[in-house]
Amino acid sequence: MIAELGGFSLILALFLSVVLAIVPLSGTITGNEIWMNYAKPLATGQFLFVLVSFLCLGYAFVVDDFSVAYVANHSNSQMPMQYKISAIWGGHEGSLLLWALILSGWTIAVAIFSNSLPLDMLARVLSVMGMVAIGFILFMLMTSSPFERYLPNFPLDGGDLNPLLQDFGLIVHPPMLYMGYVGFSVAFAFAIAALLSGQLDAAWARWSRPWTNVAWAFLGMGITLGSWWAYYELGWGGWWFWDPVENASLMPWLVGTALVHSLAVTEKRGVFKSWTVLLAIMAFSLSLLGTFLVRSGVLTSVHAFATDPERGLFILVLLAITIGGSLILYAIKAPNVRSESSFSWLSRETLLLINNVFLTVMAMTVLLGTLYPLLIDALGQGKISVGPPYFNAVFVPIMGLMSVALGLSVVARWRNTSLEMVRQRLWKPAVGSLLIAAVFPFVYGDGFDFSVFFGMAISLWVIFTVGLEFVWKFRHSANIGKRLSQLSMSYYGMLLAHLGVAVTAIGVTLVSVYSQERDIRMAPGDKIEVVGYEFEFQGSQRVKGPNYLADQGQIVVRLDNEELTRLKPEKRQYNVQRNMMTEADIDAGLFRDLYVALGEPLGGGAWAVRVHYKPYVRWLWLGGLMMTLGGLLTVTDKRYRKKVINGKGEKYA
Template sequence: MIAESGHYALVLALGLALIQSVVPLLGARWRDAALMNVARSAALAQLLFVAASFAALVTLHVTSDFSVVNVYENSHSLKPLIYKITGVWGNHEGSMLLWVSILALFGGLVAAFGNNLPLSLRAHVLAVQAWVASAFYLFILITSNPFLRIANPPIEGRDLNPVLQDIGLAVHPPMLYLGYVGFSISFSFAVAALLEGRIDAAWARWVRPWTLMAWIFLTLGIAMGSYWAYYELGWGGWWFWDPVENASLMPWLAGTALLHSALVMEKRNALKVWTVLLSILTFSLSLLGTFLVRSGVLTSVHAFATDPTRGVFILLILFVFIGGSLSLYAWRAPALKQGGLFAPISREGALVLNNLLLTVACATVFIGTLYPLALEVLTGEKISVGAPFFNFTFAPLFVPLLIAVPFGPLLAWKRGDLLGAAQRLLAAGIAALVAIALVWAWTYGGATLAPLAIGLAVFVIMGALCDLAERVGLFRIPLSISLRRARGLPRATWGTIFAHAGLGVALIGIVCETTWNSEYIGAMKPNDVAKVAGYELRLDGLTPRQGPNFREMLAQFTVRRDGQDVSVMTPSKRNFTTRGASTTEAALLTCGASQLYISLGDTSADGAIAVRIYHKPLVLMIWWGPVLMAFGGLLSLSDRRLRVGAPKPAKAARALQAAE
């Protein structure tokens, strides 16, 4: 009964989405306020029904109802409760239901908190949002129904993919989807503006908080996915340029460009056409990521679907929404009035450079990801585009971007003083040179480019601090007044400082981990000792253990340094008998921002076990950086000026607008 109720709720959500996609547009065309307000009611009701459908699927998994195909194929009665819940989106059907639930959530948020929007604009935005929702409701109901029954229910389920039975799965996919799907609001605002033929600074002020919210979630989702792959897959790597990883990176790059472009539009009423195009492209790249994961064209730990019918359906969705929105853009964009002019050396100019470099970087990732797939479709030839291509094309684009980042906030709007900004960044430049000299001396005879990259990272971090010092008048006025000024700075300013500093922090982690990583790979028996980066690790023994739905071999290592015991590490190798698969549970020992990392391989006939031991200097800074960036975004989002958006019109003005 629960499965049928969930399925019925999904059908009702589709019906509401169809109403929401048509009636408000008619209301906007006829200037009928009652019909336009249908969008708000329908969006909230749609959210209610899709939430009920999702709750039904969660209930089926928690109660281990193996009469439902989705539960049978992805669950097990002995699986821990947390993995029963996260297993809901650890498969194709459940993850698509989560995708469309988040889509309905964002539509409901616009309906609930979009009262400051002009009624016609809100009607158009929610209608466009309903178009997207309707397409994905149909996709789920026709090709990916999570509520299908089994005629003769089995006693036990097949269990979830062991690699996905990890706490990271509870965080990574929802975060990633909140980012992916959150950009649908920017897309809906762009299409709504094109339909109305009206776009101005107020539009950018309305769309920027939604874009920022999606960007925060996507940043955290990518970081969480990177850390999950790092400790769960047992390879010790944090980024593999996997096509599905690239599929999440592309909308992040485009979304970052969109945020900065919307800022120019809001402050200077410029870059209108470009901002609308970025809004369309960012969500289009999110849809592309959905296609890559769900179509079956890729084989990856991230990819679920293997049915080509689903791929054709999603391809059709891509064609309709990307092709349709770009066609609408080509038709209406020339009619949009351009905003104010500005000099190349200005804050607007710096943000345009930011946009140029980010979009070119996004294009290189796009080409490197899709070229092998297109070549295989056209010629049947299989090639691999891996890390060397991306490193040699992506990295050079980010070097000028990182050099420019500290200058942007110090330049004035419309016309800036580059020499003056450089003088204010003198302390950052000196700190960068000192960092380069110290790292060069410490690693004399080692990597040549690494000290330069560390210096660039220090320049970015110190540049953010110089911006803060300039704003509060540090060392120019009494300290008490500077502190008072710091407390009075807008949260958006603090957000910019944290986000820019986060870039530098992440770069330090990336350079140190990739350049000075130490490793030991070999077979060890009890009482054998491995030496890595000044540490001595002794294998004390191997112990078998029974878990709730797996058996594991647990290894115990005693870690010593300078003759002193430091800690005990216990990596394990798990065997999931139901799935006939095994996973490696790495052991991590954190020392400041660095980590010791141990993962186990197979056991040989003589009792030795394959062991990988890594020392990863400052590796945690790779993820501290994105967390700082997301925290900066959260600070900006909490700024009342950004949160409130455009001023709410007076009742009389709203009534007059509705009557027009």
Template sequence: MIAEYGQLALTVALVLSLALAVLPLYGSIKQHSSALQLGHPLAYAMFVLTAFSFWALSYSFYQDDFTIAYVAANSNSLLPWYYKLTAVWGGHEGSMLLWVLILSGWIAAVALFSRSLPLVLQGRILGVMGWIALGFYVFVLMMSNPFASTLPYYPADGRDLNPLLQDFGMIIHPPMLYMGYVGFAVSFAFAISALIGGRFDSTWARWARPWTLAAWMFLTLGIMLGSWWAYNELGWGGWWFWDPVENASFMPWLVGTALIHSLAVTEKRGTFKSWTVLLAIAAFSLSLLGAFLVRSGVLVSVHSFASDPSRGLYLLAFLLVIVGGSLLLYGLRMQSVRSQARYELFSREVMLWGNNVFLLTAMVVVFLGTLFPLVHKELGLGSISIGEPFFNQLFYYLVIPFALLLGLGPWVRWKQQQAATLIKPLSLVLIAALVLALGTMAALQSVQANLALMGLLLGAWVGASALFELLKRLQQFGSVGVGLGKLSASHYGMTLAHIGFAVLVVGVAMTKTYSEDIQVRMQPGQTAELAGYQFRLVEVYELNGPNYGGEAAEIDVSYQGNYVTHLHAEKRFYPVQRTVMTEAAVDARLSRDLYVALGESLGDNAWALSLYVKPFVRWIWLGGLLMALGGLIALLDRRYRRPVKEKELADA
């Protein structure tokens, strides 16, 4: 019975989304205050009903209610309870319910935290988000209903959750990723509401920027968690594969990063207006494109959901309506978003514009590399593959100028900067970067490794620049101690995010350069050596889990005769889905990972093992975490909580 209540709640939420789409926008046009004020209760009620519907589906999984087709397809009575809850979003229908839950949550948050904005602007924003929500509620109920019944004939047990998803990373990865994807709907709604009103200024940018920061922060965490999950779960020893579905999340992140910086220019200088609007539209449009690619069946990926073409067609049509409608409105309102501010060639505006160009170029590279093989095949020209070498080569060329500008940008003033005044501080930064990079390479006794040297130089340049610039800013208040309490949270957040990027670049370069791996045949008692480490296979024995069987290997690792660690690797067999999965063993340190994956039995009590030594791979995820933390600190800036002034209300 709980499933019926869940579907009823979702149906009522659909009706409320229609009311939210119509009434506040009607009120903003007719200046009808009662209609405008309905936006808040509608947003709250829609979220509560969607949350109840999500709880009903979760409870059905927990109770093994196999009368629900989605539960029967994605769960099993032997599945541990925490994976039963993970299975709620482990398939298409449940993941879309999670999507609308998060969307309704963002709408409720906008209603709650935007009360200081003009009521008309609130109505426009909530109305635009109501239309977005309506499209997804229709999609869930009409084409992806998670409460569809198997009655009167229902299975005695379920088909189990995909073994790939039976991992801790999948408990938190999809919610974080969806928070980022859907969060860009708020930036989109702010942009469309500004276009509808015909006003786009620095005050608008200050209102929109924290929502964009929040979405970007969640998407950053989601991508990092996805990389960490793939590294641990797939047994390939890699952290990024340029998989089409990985690319689908990376594209809106690149545009979202450009949007954050563009909003900063619009807020500070009142320029880049049209560019900022287009970036807000593009960020959300690429999020929708990601949903289409994952759920349409056009991509083959371990991350994608099997889906029928009708669902993909609906999402494609929805994407075209969003993109086409927003660009049409932009064309009609183009005059209202033109910038009047002037700036010189050597200014912070130009530095940020240059970085935006590189970010958008990177997005285009990923876009073409992901979609061109699909278009090529659909045109009947045969199958082609664009893989890791293509992306890596082009990104090497893009990261170098991007990092150089990223290190230079914070030092440059708005509007105009005298280059001569920066010679001394930037020379110190450059010297520090060279000392750090060459010193590290010398310590590693590998000064000929070009990729590692370049990565260290770029990372040290960005990191040292961020720290030196922060120190200079603090000293402007008289002393560092006094400045610590006076510098804005946004500046601290920017500094930490730039340091995070530097850490990530160093991690990528060092891992790519110094990682080593071998595939070996081993019997218990035998030892294999890799990068100075000795891996000794102690034993292999049968494994009996709650819903799987298989084998487990115990490996001792030593270095130059000294014991280092013990590793436990598994090869699991899931009988319900007839699937074999590798559970890699990882000994994680800040400076390196030891990674072992157990392969097939080779007979005569011998086993295939994959051994990896991956220096600095943890720095990649540490860098992502630091960037996300920088976004969180920037969100704490007092100016985002400052009450709206009367002049700002009048201008809006």
């Protein structure tokens, strides 16, 4: 009964989103204020019904209602409660429902926090979001309802959730990622609304900016969590695989990063407007493309757990309508957009434009590498796969160039910057970062290494320029505390996010070059030394978990003959699906991780053991966290809470 209620509630939500998509928008065309005013209650109603639907599915999981097919396939009565709940989004249908819930959540958030928005603008934005909701709810109802039942002969117990997904990582990774993916629908809705109204001005950029920053921050967090999860859960110590699905989340993030910067220029200077709109359309389209790649199963990937051509076709049509429709609108409206100010060759505008070009190029190269196998296959040229070397070869150099531009743009002024000023302020960080980066591999490693030099140089360059810029702000102030409070939250967010870029870059560089990985056979009593750490394997024993049996290895780690820690990696076999699962054990540290995992039993108590030494691997995710916090910090800026009285925006010098 509860499951039917969930399905029914979803149908009502669909009905409300159809009304939401039509009525307020018609109101803006006819000037009917009453119709425009319907937008808020409709958004609220849509959210409530999707929420009810989501709670119904959650209830079915909690009470182990295995007559619901989705629950039977993704849960089991033995599963711990937190995984029963996170199993709601452990499969295709449920993750779409989560998607719809987040979408309607964003919609109602826009409706609530929009006091500064003129009524007609709000009506347009919410209508566009209603249209997106129609697409997704319809998709769910037509191809993938989570409420279908196994009747009359339903199973007595469920088929269990994939053991890989029974983990803290799965509880948090998908919701964060979806918050980001779906969050770009707000940026998209604002862009479309602005195109519809012809009101592409600084005010529009100011409305859209906080939403875009939050979405971008969540997407970054989602990607970071995914990388961290893969590192400790997949059992082989990798943190990025250039897997098509990872690429699918990276592309909207890259374009989203460009969008965040481009919006800043549009808000502050009133230029790059059409480009910003195009980026907003691209970011959301790439989010949809990501969904298509993951859900249609056209690509071979770890994430492609549900494959169904019908679903793929539906998303492809949805994608075509979204991209086609918005680009047609863009083609009609964008030529009328005029810049409100000018800028010179050397200015922050130019440098941010360069940053935008680099980010977009990076996204496009990743797109090419991801879709190339599909293209070749479609042309009947054989089956191929594009390996990580391709992505590294195109990604790393552009990333380096972009970091150089990053340092410059932090220091450069709006409109016009003198070359003299740039030279004066930047020769020290330039020389400093190059020198330290050149010396670093000799001190930390055992000889010069170009990758380390390159990675450290660009990271230090970013840290030094950002740091100097911060210090520069205090050159005239006697009272440091007062000056600190004068600087805006956006400014602090900007500093933090940029330092995050450098921290991630340091992590990537050092863990890629200085990792030590040993895969060896170890019998009880065997010892191995890795970078000064001695690992002694003391055999394994059987342990019993709530819904699995495991072989637990005992590995004593010693440093200078003193016991440092005991690691207990496990090889688990889950009771229901009978899958083997590696559970690595990690001694984590800010400067190095010790990572051990069991491979397979080799007879006589011996095991294949993976012993890894991973320097600075935490920095990768720490930087991601800093970028996220930086993005969120900008939203707390006072100026976004100001009420805009004149929707036309201000004048520019």
